[in-house]
Amino acid sequence: MITIAKQKELVAAAMNVRGEAWAPYSQFRVGAALLTADGEIITGVNMESSSYGLSVCAERNTIACAVAKGKREFTAMAVVSRGGVTPCGACRQVIYDLCGNIDIVLADETGAIKDTTTTQELLPFAFGDKDLG
Numbered sequence: 017m018i019t020i021a022k023q024k025e026l027v028a029a030a031m032n033v034r035g036e037a038w039a040p041y042s043q044f045r046v047g048a049a050l051l052t053a054d055g056e057i058i059t060g061v062n063m064e065s066s067s068y069g070l071s072v073c074a075e076r077n078t079i080a081c082a083v084a085k086g087k088r089e090f091t092a093m094a095v096v097s098r099g100g101v102t103p104c105g106a107c108r109q110v111i112y113d114l115c116g117n118i119d120i121v122l123a124d125e126t127g128a129i130k131d132t133t134t135t136q137e138l139l140p141f142a143f144g145d146k147d148l149g
């Protein structure tokens with residue numbers, strides 16, 4: 017697991033961006049911050065659509081931003097939300113595929129860290145590249 021100092025830095029970055037979340041339907045705002053292997057922090061938020069199923073979680077938006085910046089290796093992600101929820105199943109799969117077994121820090125709306133975990137813990141027995149032959 018990354019150091020407590022890094023966890024706090026990532027959570028602060030996710031807290032800072034969370035206010036930009038576009039969540040007019042659920043009012044559930046989520047901010048995420050992804051630490052790249054070369055030490056950059058990339059942030060993102062959830063973005064909803066009037067066609068509700070088209071909404072995209074903060075975790076996946078953040079990974080897409082990182083990929084667009086040419087980043088391919090990651091160390092950790094922080095997710096800030098009301099209560100400090102865990103990523104949804106779809107995001108767990110995308111985190112596994114794009115980030116591998118990273119550290120994941122879950123914080124509530126005050127920035128308090130509720131849990132620290134890993135991709136492996138959130139998605140054991142994952143389907144992935146290895147299964148595609």
Ligand code: THU
Nearest residue numbers: 042044046062073074102103104
């Ligand atoms: N959401 C996230 O962005 N990340 C999560 O970990 C859980 C859910 C978003 C999707 C939707 O915009 C809103 O929160 C309510 O589900």
